[in-house]
Amino acid sequence: MMGDLFTARTSQAAKDLLGANPIVVLAPHPDDETLGCGGLLATAFQTAGAHVVCMTDGSASHPGSVQWPSDRLAILRDQELVEAIERLGGREGDMTWLGYPDGELRNYDPHPIAERIATICRELGADRLFSASPVDHHADHKATADIARRVAALCPSLRLFFYPVWARWDEPDFKALHGDWPLVHFETARHCQRKADALNAHQSQLGQVVLDAPSGFCLEQEMIRRFCEEDEIYFEVQQCP
Numbered sequence: 001m002m003g004d005l006f007t008a009r010t011s012q013a014a015k016d017l018l019g020a021n022p023i024v025v026l027a028p029h030p031d032d033e034t035l036g037c038g039g040l041l042a043t044a045f046q047t048a049g050a051h052v053v054c055m056t057d058g059s060a061s062h063p064g065s066v067q068w069p070s071d072r073l074a075i076l077r078d079q080e081l082v083e084a085i086e087r088l089g090g091r092e093g094d095m096t097w098l099g100y101p102d103g104e105l106r107n108y109d110p111h112p113i114a115e116r117i118a119t120i121c122r123e124l125g126a127d128r129l130f131s132a133s134p135v136d137h138h139a140d141h142k143a144t145a146d147i148a149r150r151v152a153a154l155c156p157s158l159r160l161f162f163y164p165v166w167a168r169w170d171e172p173d174f175k176a177l178h179g180d181w182p183l184v185h186f187e188t189a190r191h192c193q194r195k196a197d198a199l200n201a202h203q204s205q206l207g208q209v210v211l212d213a214p215s216g217f218c219l220e221q222e223m224i225r226r227f228c229e230e231d232e233i234y235f236e237v238q239q240c241p
């Protein structure tokens with residue numbers, strides 16, 4: 001069954017990203033799950049399943065908006081994430097919304113957050129955890145990676161993978177900065193359209209919803225194309241004994 005989901009050129013390492021159990025993906029913000037892992041998630045939803053844990057509420061993407069203050073924007077971003085997951089083949093129940101304030105994750109005690117995610121992993125029987133990479137420059141991405149390491153320490157049988165979201169485009173040394181961790185390419189060509197559809201669910205990030213915040217974030221079409229057409233990349237973190 002599983003072999004049908006991969007093309008002949010898919011490496012064994014790429015097939016090994018998905019095992020017989022559900023995977024858990026930590027997204028610092030709503031949209032990171034699709035940008036970084038959309039193809040992997042779409043494949044997982046067709047096989048053993050997947051669960052997305054969204055760490056922050058994404059409410060800082062459009063500072064200064066009067067029409068979309070942070071509490072209203074957070075509600076919308078939650079809804080957009082559910083829609084994106086459904087477009088990737090999952091269901092609403094395949095997501096946990098932690099809802100920490102966007103940009104402030106590092107100011108919260110990581111221990112109870114890691115404990116909560118460890119419980120999710122155990123209840124699902126997950127043996128692979130995917131987190132945004134600490135090489136990404138955004139503080140929430142680094143804080144998510146720190147929490148992911150803590151989860152892996154709590155669950156010794158869990159394999160941990162980091163996925164760079166922005167670093168792969170804006171950090172020329174991103175491969176070297178991941179050290180000796182094995183790099184795995186996951187071919188996502190067959191998921192290109194599904195990934196684009198899921199990204200389009202995040203309408204507030206496409207300049208289509210919040211119109212009164214000139215400094216607000218807008219994902220350019222060229223970036224969407226690159227995220228959808230390029231292979232996804234993962235680094236398996238080698239845990240210290």
Ligand SMILES: [Zn+2]
Binds near residue numbers: 028
């Ligand atoms: Zn992010």
